[in-house]
Amino acid sequence: GENVEQHPSTLSVQEGDSAVIKCTYSDSASNYFPWYKQELGKRPQLIIDIRSNVGEKKDQRIAVTLNKTAKHFSLHITETQPEDSAVYFCAATYFGNEKLTFGTGTRLTIIP
Amino acid sequence: GAGVSQTPSNKVTEKGKYVELRCDPISGHTALYWYRQSLGQGPEFLIYFQGTGAADDSGLPNDRFFAVRPEGSVSTLKIQRTERGDSAVYLCASSPGANVLTFGAGSRLTVL
Numbered sequence: 001g002e003n004v005e006q007h008p009s010t011l012s013v014q015e016g017d018s019a020v021i022k023c024t025y026s027d028s029a030s031n032y033f034p035w036y037k038q039e040l041g042k043r044p045q046l047i048i049d050i051r052s053n054v055g056e057k058k059d060q061r062i063a064v065t066l067n068k069t070a071k072h073f074s075l076h077i078t079e080t081q082p083e084d085s086a087v088y089f090c091a092a093t094y095f096g097n098e099k100l101t102f103g104t105g106t107r108l109t110i111i112p
Numbered sequence: 113g114a115g116v117s118q119t120p121s122n123k124v125t126e127k128g129k130y131v132e133l134r135c136d137p138i139s140g141h142t143a144l145y146w147y148r149q150s151l152g153q154g155p156e157f158l159i160y161f162q163g164t165g166a167a168d169d170s171g172l173p174n175d176r177f178f179a180v181r182p183e184g185s186v187s188t189l190k191i192q193r194t195e196r197g198d199s200a201v202y203l204c205a206s207s208p209g210a211n212v213l214t215f216g217a218g219s220r221l222t223v224l
Contacts, residue, residue: 006154032211043116043203043215044155089154093211098143098168100211102154 002027004092006103013080014111021106023090024072030092033073034100035064039086047088048075077108085110114138116216118204124222125194133189133219137206144187145213146179147203155203155215161187194223 003026013019025033031052036044050057050064050073057064061080066073077084090103117136125131137144142163147155157171161181169179176194181187191198201220205213 004154034211034213036215043217045215046212049212091154095211098145098160098162098211099157099171100155100213101157105152105154 002030002092002099002101004090004101004103006090006106008106009104010107010109012109012111015080015082017080019075019077019080019084019108019110021075021088021090021108022072023074023092023103024070025092025101026071027092027094028071029094031094032092033064033066034091035075036089036091036102037086038089038105044089080110082110082112084108116204116206116214118202118216118219120219121217122220122222124224126224127194127196129194129223131191131194131221133191133202133204133221135187135189135204135206135216137185137187137204138208138214139185141206141208141214142184143207143209144181145205145207146187146189147205147215149201149203149218151200158189158202191221194221196223199223 006023034049037047038044063076087105091100119134144161146158149155160168164184176192179189201218203218205215
């Protein structure tokens with residue numbers, strides 16, 4: 001089955017700087033990679049996703065890149081703000097498989 | 113409803129007891145998922161429903177866990193003879209398709 005590894009487990013960034021979180025996956029069949037943000041005590045919320053037919057996707061300050069050959073994908077947050085502080089989870093699956101496999105999460109702290 | 117609703121939000125029970133956790137998905141979403149999230153971990157897949165049927169129950173840890181969705185809407189996760197290791201947040205999610213999940217706020221289960 002799929003195995004997703006996520007690094008780092010914690011990340012502290014000065015407000016205004018960029019943050020990068022990286023994930024690797026094991027199943028070469030995986031072709032859908034979402035990122036979820038979970039604030040303390042709240043539900044995970046989808047913030048961005050990428051499908052394997054593209055290498056990069058941007059949404060305002062958030063971007064995700066995908067390297068299918070190396071089987072890794074990354075979340076990039078630019079101009080970080082205090083409200084970006086949360087736990088971020090990557091996940092992977094393939095179409096036809098409804099089971100998302102999540103990484104172990106990255107606790108991002110933005111230092112004012 | 114406007115979002116995925118889960119009840120109860122918190123459940124404290126004693127070892128060996130039976131518990132039921134309820135999920136009310138977004139209206140019109142045919143796909144419904146149960147995940148379990150332990151402290152400091154990513155969500156772990158339990159079971160997936162498409163309509164009334166359990167299309168994939170490969171994540172249920174053992175036969176003490178069972179879930180139903182008799183009318184293709186509300187789902188109930190049932191745990192028999194609870195153990196302390198069952199303590200976690202149980203997350204429900206629904207989707208209109210294509211793996212795009214909307215999570216509920218979760219039911220926090222504590223087994224004493």
